[in-house]
Amino acid sequence: MTSKQNTPERGTNPPLRPARPAPESVQRSWAGALRQELFASPTDGVVSLLLIAVILSAAVGLWRWAFGQASWAVIQVNTTLFTVGRYPIPQQWRLWLLVVLVAALCGLSWGLLRAFPRADRGGELWPFNDRLTVALLGFLTAWLPAALALAFPLQLRWWAITALLLVVRWLAGRWGRAWPPRLVKLVPLAWPLLYLSGMVLIAGGLGLPRVPPSEWGGLLLTLLMASFAILLSFPIGVVVALGRRSTLPLLRWSSVLYIEFIRGAPLITLLFLGQNILGYMLPGGWAPDRVWRAAWVLTFFCGAYLAEAVRAGLSAVPAGQLEAARSLGLSMPMALQRVVLPQALRIALPAAVGQFISLLQDTTLLSLIGLLDLLGTARTVMANPEFLGKNAEVYLTLAVLFWCCCAALGLGSRALERRLDPTHSPA
Amino acid sequence: MPWILQAVVGLALLLVIALLVGNLVRNLTAAGLLLSWRWLGQPASFDVAESLIPFDASMPYWRALLVGLVNSLRVILVGLVGATLLGTAMGMASFSSNGLLRRLARVYVEVIRNIPLLLQLLFWYFVVFLALPNGTAAFQLPGIVLSKSGLYLAWFAQGFSWQGPELVNGVWRAPLRLSVEFTALLTGLITYTGAFVAEVVRGGIASVPKGQWEAATSLGLHWSASMRSVVLPQALRVIVPGLNSQYISLAKNSSLAVAVGYVDLYSVSETTLNQTGRALEVFLLLLGSYLIIDLLISAVMNGVNQLVQIRER
Numbered sequence: 001m002t003s004k005q006n007t008p009e010r011g012t013n014p015p016l017r018p019a020r021p022a023p024e025s026v027q028r029s030w031a032g033a034l035r036q037e038l039f040a041s042p043t044d045g046v047v048s049l050l051l052i053a054v055i056l057s058a059a060v061g062l063w064r065w066a067f068g069q070a071s072w073a074v075i076q077v078n079t080t081l082f083t084v085g086r087y088p089i090p091q092q093w094r095l096w097l098l099v100v101l102v103a104a105l106c107g108l109s110w111g112l113l114r115a116f117p118r119a120d121r122g123g124e125l126w127p128f129n130d131r132l133t134v135a136l137l138g139f140l141t142a143w144l145p146a147a148l149a150l151a152f153p154l155q156l157r158w159w160a161i162t163a164l165l166l167v168v169r170w171l172a173g174r175w176g177r178a179w180p181p182r183l184v185k186l187v188p189l190a191w192p193l194l195y196l197s198g199m200v201l202i203a204g205g206l207g208l209p210r211v212p213p214s215e216w217g218g219l220l221l222t223l224l225m226a227s228f229a230i231l232l233s234f235p236i237g238v239v240v241a242l243g244r245r246s247t248l249p250l251l252r253w254s255s256v257l258y259i260e261f262i263r264g265a266p267l268i269t270l271l272f273l274g275q276n277i278l279g280y281m282l283p284g285g286w287a288p289d290r291v292w293r294a295a296w297v298l299t300f301f302c303g304a305y306l307a308e309a310v311r312a313g314l315s316a317v318p319a320g321q322l323e324a325a326r327s328l329g330l331s332m333p334m335a336l337q338r339v340v341l342p343q344a345l346r347i348a349l350p351a352a353v354g355q356f357i358s359l360l361q362d363t364t365l366l367s368l369i370g371l372l373d374l375l376g377t378a379r380t381v382m383a384n385p386e387f388l389g390k391n392a393e394v395y396l397t398l399a400v401l402f403w404c405c406c407a408a409l410g411l412g413s414r415a416l417e418r419r420l421d422p423t424h425s426p427a
Numbered sequence: 428m429p430w431i432l433q434a435v436v437g438l439a440l441l442l443v444i445a446l447l448v449g450n451l452v453r454n455l456t457a458a459g460l461l462l463s464w465r466w467l468g469q470p471a472s473f474d475v476a477e478s479l480i481p482f483d484a485s486m487p488y489w490r491a492l493l494v495g496l497v498n499s500l501r502v503i504l505v506g507l508v509g510a511t512l513l514g515t516a517m518g519m520a521s522f523s524s525n526g527l528l529r530r531l532a533r534v535y536v537e538v539i540r541n542i543p544l545l546l547q548l549l550f551w552y553f554v555v556f557l558a559l560p561n562g563t564a565a566f567q568l569p570g571i572v573l574s575k576s577g578l579y580l581a582w583f584a585q586g587f588s589w590q591g592p593e594l595v596n597g598v599w600r601a602p603l604r605l606s607v608e609f610t611a612l613l614t615g616l617i618t619y620t621g622a623f624v625a626e627v628v629r630g631g632i633a634s635v636p637k638g639q640w641e642a643a644t645s646l647g648l649h650w651s652a653s654m655r656s657v658v659l660p661q662a663l664r665v666i667v668p669g670l671n672s673q674y675i676s677l678a679k680n681s682s683l684a685v686a687v688g689y690v691d692l693y694s695v696s697e698t699t700l701n702q703t704g705r706a707l708e709v710f711l712l713l714l715g716s717y718l719i720i721d722l723l724i725s726a727v728m729n730g731v732n733q734l735v736q737i738r739e740r
Contacts, residue, residue: 037526044525051527248433254440264721266679268693269713276706280454281447361543368545368686375546391553399542399550406541 065392074390075397078381085217085372091209094201095220103165105194109187110165111172195231213291217372219401221291225373226360229298233359236299237306237352238345242336244311255307262304267362270297271369294366302359306352313348314340353413357406374398455707466703467492473698475690477606488699495695496716502612502691503678503720509617510677511670514624519654521629532625539622545683547619552611552687559607562597578605608689612681620677627673631666632658663735671728678720692716 038048084095204210243255274297279287317340325335367376378394381387455461471491474484478494520532557575565574570581572592579601584590592601635658643653684691696709
């Protein structure tokens with residue numbers, strides 16, 4: 001093993017493409033590139049200098065404020081409040097256990113995804129079939145923000161959890177191929193199982209003492225609401241989208257009515273409906289908690305928007321696909337399930353993830369109806385005389401947190417999109 | 428077979444609706460709140476901080492709701508114009524020959540889109556605008572003064588005499604004063620929607636074939652001239668439908684005004700509910716108002732869309 005570069009890994013295939021010369025832009029000198037980018041013309045030069053001055057002064061101002069005037073004690077003191085709200089302290093180990101499990105499963109799935117690249121499986125995405133892929137997608141989008149947000153480095157244990165995620169990912173990526181295929185196929189099934197056991201861990205039951213929804217708060221409530229709504233809105237969106245394209249007038253019109261009703265109203269008026277009117281509409285004595293009412297409103301809200309995304313995906317699938325499937329003798333539900341929906345959902349994926357991202361952001365509206373989500377908790381903290389006037393610190397921290405979650409979801413969606421694209425050749 | 432399915436679904440839907448409405452009627456009757464509009468004529472007995480039409484606490488509820496609607500429309504209209512200007516500028520900037528400007532436009536879009544609007548509104552109001560200095564220390568530009576108590580602008584005072592803001596006994600006076608709540612809400616809505624409009628504009632410009640740019644340049648047109656008279660007119664066909672949905676979401680997002688204390692339609696409705704308990708009527712009015720606003724925006728934008736489409740001969 002003298003020249004490692006010349007030995008192809010695993011000793012089978014030669015490199016797919018010959019080495020290309022670096023593109024022109026890389027060859028150009030550093031100073032030349034800078035001049036081309038910033039000072040191509042006199043106008044560009046003036047604009048660049050002005051912008052550099054503005055950026056520098058803003059950066060210096062922010063730096064001075066963040067490390068001089070700002071006092072970050074309001075964040076440090078209230079970390080627990082921001083993450084789990086008023087969840088009883090003796091029961092908090094349940095949440096930590098859940099975070100550890102999520103991190104481990106995230107690492108495992110991520111590692112296996114890397115271990116089985118598409119090219120090796122004859123065009124298959126990974127060794128799971130399409131329906132499981134869709135299920136996995138749903139659960140991953142639900143829990144990805146959780147894992148990422150909870151990895152926000154506030155305390156040492158966050159680092160430990162992040163390390164766990166990465167170690168499991170590395171192990172799975174290294175030896176995943178050697179595992180029995182049967183075991184690998186069980187991984188996607190672990191996600192719904194984890195979600196259900198997560199709900200039990202959080203809410204109680206099966207011998208664990210009950211913790212009522214009114215005691216869930218902070219980031220925990222935000223993520224619970226977002227993941228609940230994302231998971232349940234997905235089937236609603238698919239069914240309503242199919243209903244809207246149905247040839248049966250009753251199905252079509254009720255779907256249209258639902259979509260237009262929800263999309264015509266601002267979310268806050270729907271939350272108003274949930275908090276003030278829903279109680280009158282349900283059978284006497286059966287009044288769900290305020291938290292659950294808000295969760296259902298979010299779910300139906302997201303479902304209507306998702307239905308439109310799925311509908312766009314459905315109309316992008318050529319009509320010949322359904323006709324071909326039908327002429328092969330597949331029944332209508334089978335043709336939809338096996339041929340049309342997988343293609344439509346793949347097309348709808350970017351729009352759907354965009355919807356999930358905005359749903360995560362919309363959970364902040366819960367603070368306007370008095371629930372203690374992340375923003376609601378922040379507002380109670382700032383009302384505390386001890387932390388009066390610490391608005392900037394709190395809002396900036398929240399903004400960074402939300403930004404990280406949403407940007408990560410967006411990046412993940414783009415990566416997934418590339419993987420699911422049948423025309424994309426693995427690099 | 429499909430008709431049986433339809434009948435089953437129809438029956439199930441009817442059953443659910445009958446159950447919900449039946450319960451609603453029974454429970455509302457029991458609470459003495461069955462649908463009625465007579466309370467709209469009773470005095471509202473609450474005051475509204477700012478209003479374009481005359482209002483005081485002795486006026487009826489319908490008048491208070493109208494004040495809220497007018498306030499909502501005001502913020503929506505100004506917001507639409509502002510977001511369009513900002514978004515178009517940012518969308519065009521992402522095609523600039525200046526690398527820094529181009530990247531800055533991207534950073535603006537990526538930062539703003541990934542932070543909840545409510546958080547941004549609270550930030551503008553509590554962190555930026557309420558921390559502004561007052562009196563002589565306020566920010567002053569010719570014709571514009573920005574202070575903790577609002578934005579003061581020069582305007583026509585009487586007839587055609589132009590009058591700027593002036594300091595009278597330590598308090599700013601100007602013919603046109605925007606409250607700090609309105610200014611904060613407007614700033615938040617414009618910067619937020621502007622990022623989405625920028626994406627729509629960027630997509631529209633990107634959809635114009637590159638040859639059009641090259642042809643315009645080879646005719647000797649400058650960057651701004653080719654943008655204005657060759658690229659943008661073609662890009663508009665793609666941009667206008669996208670703008671429509673951004674405008675509608677701006678209109679709906681204006682209901683977050685309640686978080687920064689600006690009295691809009693939702694805010695008045697909430698106060699009305701707290702005083703009268705008339706949840707159903709208030710909700711129906713809210714829903715109807717936003718529906719009409721949505722339809723108006725859509726109608727106008729569809730008209731604009733017809734104007735910019737290619738007319739085949």
